[in-house]
Structures are given as structure tokens and as C-alpha cells.
Amino acid sequence: MNEATFTFRVDEVLKxxxxxxxxxxxxxxxxxxxxxxRDYVRQHQEAAEHDAWFRRQVQIGIDAANAGDLISTEEVEAEAAAWREATRQRLAHS
Structure with missing residues (x-):
């Protein structure tokens, strides 16, 4: 492992x-x-990876919308209502 010295100033009490x-x-x-x-570098890398993934997902959505691949509000509401009803029934039988 190549090693380097890292020097910085810090308050004497904190040190x-x-x-x-x-x-x-x-x-x-x-x-x-x-x-x-190490933790800071790992967190930074994870954040950068998540940001890249998120940007890809947004672009996929934009491309789909631009291609006309959309779902109407009515379809979304109907699916949500069905999901809510199924959830209510499962909770009622548990």
C-alpha cells in the first residue's frame, strides 16, 4: 500500500x-x-451511483412520455382503487 501523510490544523481541545x-x-x-x-469515500460513491441511477430512470420516463407511452389519470386511479380495496379485504381477514 502506498502511504501518504495528511496534515491539517485542528483546535487543540478537539484534538x-x-x-x-x-x-x-x-x-x-x-x-x-x-x-x-473510508466511510466518507464510500458514502460519496454510493450517492454518486444513486444519482446516476436516478438520472437514468428520469430519462427513461421522459423518453417514454415523448414516445406517447403514457397512462391516463383514470387508469391510475382505477388501479389505485383496486389496490386499496384488495388491501382492505386482506386486513379485514387477518
Missing amino acids: SEFTTAAKSSDRNAAQVLRGFM
Whole structure:
């Protein structure tokens, strides 16, 4: 693994409290910070992947609408009413 040094300034009180908290978990501050960095990178990647997926889904919907592949309000309402009724019946028999 190639290693690099990451240097930044932080308030002395925060550094002391952070070091103490890390030690209470039997870890040093660098180990905890590396974990935070890995989590941040993972969350950023997941958010970027979700954003790309969402944009693809929106484009699929736009393309379908532009091609005239639409469902009328009446059809949607009828399906929803049927779903609600089926749910009521299942709940009544449980």
C-alpha cells in the first residue's frame, strides 16, 4: 500500500478530546481518521451511483412520455382503487 501523510490544523481541545476518545476504543487517532475517510469515500460513491441511477430512470420516463407511452389519470386511479380495496379485504381477514 502506498502511504501518504495528511496534515491539517485542528483546535487543540478537539484534538485532545478526539485522541482520548480514540484511545478509549483501543485505537489511535490515525486509525479512527482513516476509518472516517473510508466511510466518507464510500458514502460519496454510493450517492454518486444513486444519482446516476436516478438520472437514468428520469430519462427513461421522459423518453417514454415523448414516445406517447403514457397512462391516463383514470387508469391510475382505477388501479389505485383496486389496490386499496384488495388491501382492505386482506386486513379485514387477518
